[in-house]
Amino acid sequence: MEFILVLIVIIVVLKIMGVSNFLLVAGGMALVELAILSMVIFFIFSMVLLALSKPRKAEFSKIDNPPNNKGNNNNSKFKVAYYIIDGEEMPCIFPSEMILNDQMYKKGRTYNVRFNKRMNKVFDIWTNLTIILGFICSSAALACTVWIFFNYLV
Numbered sequence: 001m002e003f004i005l006v007l008i009v010i011i012v013v014l015k016i017m018g019v020s021n022f023l024l025v026a027g028g029m030a031l032v033e034l035a036i037l038s039m040v041i042f043f044i045f046s047m048v049l050l051a052l053s054k055p056r057k058a059e060f061s062k063i064d065n066p067p068n069n070k071g072n073n074n075n076s077k078f079k080v081a082y083y084i085i086d087g088e089e090m091p092c093i094f095p096s097e098m099i100l101n102d103q104m105y106k107k108g109r110t111y112n113v114r115f116n117k118r119m120n121k122v123f124d125i126w127t128n129l130t131i132i133l134g135f136i137c138s139s140a141a142l143a144c145t146v147w148i149f150f151n152y153l154v
Contacts, residue, residue, distance in 0.1 A: 026153045033149060036142045043135035049093075050123050050131055053114035058083035058122060060105050063096050081105055083122045085115055093121040094130055 014024060061082040078095035093116070097104060104126060114123040123131075 022153075026149075029145065029149050029153060033142065033145045036138055036145060039138040040135070040142050043131055043138055046131045047135060049116060049119070050114060050128065053116040053123055056085055056113055056115045057110055058085045058090070058113045058115070058124075059110050060084075060107060061089055062107070063101060063105060066095075067091055081122075081124060081126075083111065083113055083124065085113075085122070090115065090120055090122045092124050092127060093119070094127045097126065 011024065061084050063079045063081050066078070066080050080094070081092040081096045082089050083092065084090075111124060113125075114128070115121075116123070
């Protein structure tokens with residue numbers, strides 16, 4: 001709600017200053033492109049981390065709060081999957097899904113994961129799919145918005 005209010009105030013101030021509708025649309029489109037570009041960069045960074053991780057066998061343990069929220073009394077909105085590698089419990093780097101947890105994660109089942117020793121985090125199959133599909137979709141969205149920007153606004 002506050003975001004919409006701030007956006008309206010900014011648009012009103014810009015209109016008072018005499019900014020044309022074309023420049024408002026072009027500026028909004030540029031902000032959308034920057035947001036999508038940041039998503040592409042995030043997924044590229046995640047793919048690099050994934051590529052630097054070593055394949056390991058791990059047993060699914062549980063879904064719980066992330067390690068940095070363990071000491072807090074408030075429960076985190078996002079929970080992560082934990083895997084046991086060499087007798088030590090390691091969290092997944094991305095949050096677990098909020099739905100279909102019973103179908104996706106089976107307690108005691110052994111999974112092929114990628115383990116990043118430097119971060120002490122696991123990349124499971126669902127994280128791999130998220131990174132790959134996120135990169136493909138955000139790259140396609142960036143290409144489409146750049147095409148729209150240069151064909152209709154410039």
